[in-house]
Amino acid sequence: MQNIDNALLELPAELVTRDQDILSSYLTDFRRQYTGATTALLRPRHTADVQTIIRVCAKHRVGIVPQGGNTSYCTAATPNADGRELLISLEKMNRLRDLDKENLSVTADAGMILADLQRAADEAGLLLPLALGSQQSCRLGGNLSTNAGGINVVRYGMTRDLVLGLEAVLPDGSIYSELNPLRKNNSGYDVKQLFIGAEGTLGIITGVSLKLMRKSCQTITAFLAVRDISSLSAILNAAQIQSGEAITSFEYISSASLNLLLTAKKHLRHPLPDESEHYVVLEAATVSPILNLEECMNALLAELLESGMIGDGTIAASQQQRAALWYLRESIPEAEVHHGGSVKHDIAVRTSRLSAFIESASRLVKKHRDDAILSIYGHVGDGNVHFNIVPPIGIDQNAFKDRVEREISPEIYQLAFEMGGTFSAEYGIGRVKLDLLRRYGAEGKTHIMERIKTAIDPRGILNPGKVIP
Amino acid sequence: MQNIDNALLELPAELVTRDQDILSSYLTDFRRQYTGATTALLRPRHTADVQTIIRVCAKHRVGIVPQGGNTSYCTAATPNADGRELLISLEKMNRLRDLDKENLSVTADAGMILADLQRAADEAGLLLPLALGSQQSCRLGGNLSTNAGGINVVRYGMTRDLVLGLEAVLPDGSIYSELNPLRKNNSGYDVKQLFIGAEGTLGIITGVSLKLMRKSCQTITAFLAVRDISSLSAILNAAQIQSGEAITSFEYISSASLNLLLTAKKHLRHPLPDESEHYVVLEAATVSPILNLEECMNALLAELLESGMIGDGTIAASQQQRAALWYLRESIPEAEVHHGGSVKHDIAVRTSRLSAFIESASRLVKKHRDDAILSIYGHVGDGNVHFNIVPPIGIDQNAFKDRVEREISPEIYQLAFEMGGTFSAEYGIGRVKLDLLRRYGAEGKTHIMERIKTAIDPRGILNPGKVIP
Incomplete structure (x- = not known):
């Protein structure tokens, strides 16, 4: 522990928390798979504090584990159990730095909670399209570090597709800052891509610029009972064509998932009179006052019923019904936990x-x-x-x-x-999928990852033991 | 020249062309800014040939310059004038590998000409949305290596946004292959991003998987005379709202550009009765049979005329008129050359x-x-x-x-x-913008670029003297 103690002696006291009661709430991961240990939690207030912390830790070769909202599904933000790593939380770095309505962009500290930024965009009459189950607690730095997905990917892409700029502190304490919210910029390698999805192993993201979208004036949500699971693509295709590619979400629910939920929450009602093996929650939204989304959705349901692709379907008639349909989809993980x-x-x-x-x-x-x-x-x-x-x-x-x-x-x-698929579509690697990456990583990929890790973090102080097999 | 001669002795003769009459057509860049020299042109037929070439060149420390369609605007694909680099053209690697209509994806050799892949998509009833002035000669590897932009970025993004998978040969002759066309894949660092926009300095791209889109059933094109250049964003915003974000192109033309063109090509007619300082070519497209795009565009023009944001505007009434409007926009570079x-x-x-x-x-x-x-x-x-x-x-x-x-x-x-902008929005760096990158590159960026270059290409054999200041 000599190294950690020496590092802590050099760090500004106001950044350091050693109270184990406070620490304990940061040490178990979201899914309660792993509990780590640490001597201290570091809470920087701005980017310069992050630089100070990293410089001291680099000097003493102390590992640092960055944590946002602690919502990782693969223990990517939890320190090792040996207590030899320091934990850094960006929760005090939560300022909105810039919102440009005309440029449709927003720049913020990486410690901002996703839902807070969604609200800021909404108040400016715009939409931040990133939407996740954990949005009330996850933070932007974690969203970028895991390239978070969520329920709007079909329309707006993954987090990576929304990032216009990024600021990070590197393992030597230097800064990379390319926050200008430009739509086009081919001035050298696109270095920001390195940090997106790297789970904090190459740098600590301290600031982000994201795309915003125009806010929809119409949203329509439907719940479909699908006859045959092999027609899911055909149903999505029909929905995109009828709506002019206005589909924002296309989510599948199996009867087993729905039954778990209806068992766990007795007050819930099945949205359709008859049971089915397969369901889809479908949402479309548009900024256009001319496109008649309701007409599109009615035409879609008629087409799908006539072709026999769905056995039944319902369109939410109110905001309350819409919320009820989404509650079904979003409560499945909770129902699994309850079970x-x-x-x-x-x-x-x-x-x-x-x-x-x-x-x-x-x-x-x-x-x-x-x-x-x-x-x-x-x-x-x-x-x-x-x-x-x-x-x-x-x-x-x-x-x-x-x-x-x-x-x-x-x-x-x-x-x-x-089948040419992946073992990790949106959760990442963290600590728990290292073996899978070793076995199923694309040809030549882990070799390049190791070279990049060594080039950027030669001492291996950032989030040790994560992502790199 | 000892090194090159030794390398050429080891390379399979069928890959090597030394005829200087053939070579000369590869040695001057598209904009005729620079003429390089080389002893031989190498034309691999498949990925294994590229590996052979790179292994031999790495052994003898011979620099390699990859070339696609030779349409770089910044001499990124032209060898040095000292003749000590070998040129590799992927023009013989032009196979379509896979087209999956249901998955909306296509996989092809990197040497395929962009227009050929557009045609293949079209024949399958789908759209490859990447569209550039040079599409009849540029090749996919070059499109990815420069992260090409073009006229559809406002709807479909840059090349990077369309890439689902990538295969490349590294400077040690090994392969990185992650071609599975998945929409979501968070299995470790997103290594393919490294090669996109790297202008062939980190690896030679040999295969690509790209997104396809559904083909539109309605397209509408308008030409607007804009009163005040400061209202461009407001006009685009109004167009997106009226059309439900169906805008595929939003291109500006100054009166000086239009006049150059009308002077160069006497047979062309001005599309509007009166001259203006500023023009916009605007296109919208939709897959929806229900959305009435013509109604949207008429509503937009009425709104813009009433608000005074435009002085006049015309909507193309036929495919011929539409082509004529696009000809105006796309012929400006040629008119500059003519002048x-x-x-x-x-x-x-x-x-x-x-x-x-x-x-x-x-x-x-x-x-x-x-x-x-x-x-x-x-x-x-x-x-x-x-x-x-x-x-x-x-x-x-x-x-x-x-x-x-x-x-x-x-x-x-x-x-x-x-003003927080960039000196290279879509052309890249190549050889001609190294000084600008040195001066205006984002904080900490070139340092990271150098580290990555050294980690992946320690001998510096790939496209020497390009991109890295």
Whole structure:
């Protein structure tokens, strides 16, 4: 601990918190998979503080773990259990720096909570399209560091697609700052891309510039009972054509996921009179006062009913009904927790192979355990499905989950790989998917990652043990 | 030349061309700014050939310059004049590898000509949205290596935004291959981003996967006479709102640019009865059969006329009229060449500062030379303007251009910098903008670029002397 103690002696006292009661709330990850330890939490107030912290830690070769809202699904923001790393939280860096309505851009500190920036955009009459389940607590630096996805990717892309500029402190304490919110800039390598999705292993993001969008004047949400899972792409295609590509969300819910939810929350009602195997929550939005979205959605439902692709469907008639439909989709993770947890697989394949993947993976699970509950849902418009295995009622849940992770998960990842898919569509690598990256990373990729890591962080002080196998 | 001769002895003869008559057509850049020299041209037929070439060149420490369609605006694809670098053209690698209609994706060799891939997409009933002036000769590897922009960026983004996957051969001859066309993939650093916009200095791109889009069933094109340049953003905003964000192009043309063109091509007619200082070519397209684009465009013109933002406007009534409007926009570079050339400045600033930039830069030029012709046009929907200075008639044009480059260009770049803009919006760096990158590159950026270059290409054999200051 000599190194850490020497580093802490050099750091300004006002940045350092050693109170273990305070610390403890930062040390367990969001999914409660891992609890780390640390001597101190560092809370910089501005970019210069981050530089000071990194310079001191670099000098003493102390590892630093950056944390935003602590909502990682793969323990990317949790320090090691040996207590030899310092934790840095950017929660005090939460200023809005600039909002340019005409340029449709916003610049903010990386510690700002996503929902706070959404509100700031909304108050300016604009839309920040990044929308996630954890938006009330996740922070921008974490959103960029994990290249967060969410429910609007089908229209607005991943976080990477929204980033116009970035400021980061490097492992030697120097600054990279390219925050100008330009739509086009080919002045050398696009260095900001390096830090997006790097989970804090190459630099600590301190500021971000993001695109804003015009706010819609019409939004319409529908809930569809889909006859055959192989028609999901055709349904999305029909919806895009009818609406002029106004679809903002296209989310799949399996009957098992919906049933878990209706069991967990008895006051909820099924939105359709009859049950189905497959459901879709679909949303369209437009800034146009001329395009008649309701007409589009009615035409879509008529087309889908007539072709037999859906058995039934309902369009939200009020803001309250719209919220109720979204509550169904967004409460599934909570319903899984209520049930006792699940073994999650965050898979993406080509949209043209999605139903084949779901069918093969389901057969594979049932072959092992025909009592397993398959909670399958997700952002199928992007080819991304959360394929989660939930223990049946009345058995030792932890034993079941351990066995699934040991025996079934490897086969699911192998299947995704063989179908040209990925083992991590939106959650990232963190500490928990290093083995998968080693096994299924693209040809030559980890070799390049290692070279970049060594070039930028030769002492390996930033988020040690994460992302790089 | 010992090294080159030894390398050529080891290379398979069928890949090597030494005929100087053939070579000469590869050695002068598109804008005829620079003529290089080389002993041999290498033409690989597939990725394994590229590996062979790079391994041999790495062994003998021979520099390699990759060339696609040789349409760089900054001599990025031209070898040095000392003849000590080998030229590699991917023109024989032009296979379509995979087109997935349901997944809306296409995978092809990097040597494929952009227009050929556009045609393949079109024949499949889909749209490849990348569209450039040079599309009949530029090749995909060059499009990715320069992160090409073009006329559809306002709707579909730059090349980077369209790339789903990439295959490249590294300076040690190894392969990086991540071609799976997935919409979401957070499995480690997004390594493909490194090669996009790197102008062939980090690896030779051999294969690409790109997004396709649904083909529009309605397209509408308008030509507007804009009263005040400061209302460009407001006009684009009104157009996006009326059309439900269906705008695919929003291009500015100054009266000077249009006049150059009407002088160069006597058969052309002005599309409006009265002259104006400022024009916009605007296009909207939709896949929707329900959205009435003509109604949207009529509503837009009425709104803009009533508010006084435009003095006049016309909507193309036929495919022929539409082509004629686009011919005006796309022939400006040719008209500049016909006139005797221009000194080009490829500037982007925030859209909210674009008119202020154009006005200040114009004043600045006129202060030096009030006889200079200012051919100003470009992709103003993205904040990108081509601010080109054309010699007046009847003077020594080369002397004028030399003087502009020496005395006026530095002030224009300084102005763009002070306004938070960039000196290279879409052309890149190549050999000709190294000084500008040194002076105006973002804080800390070139330092990171150098580290990455050294990490990936430690011997500096790939496109030496380009991009890295």
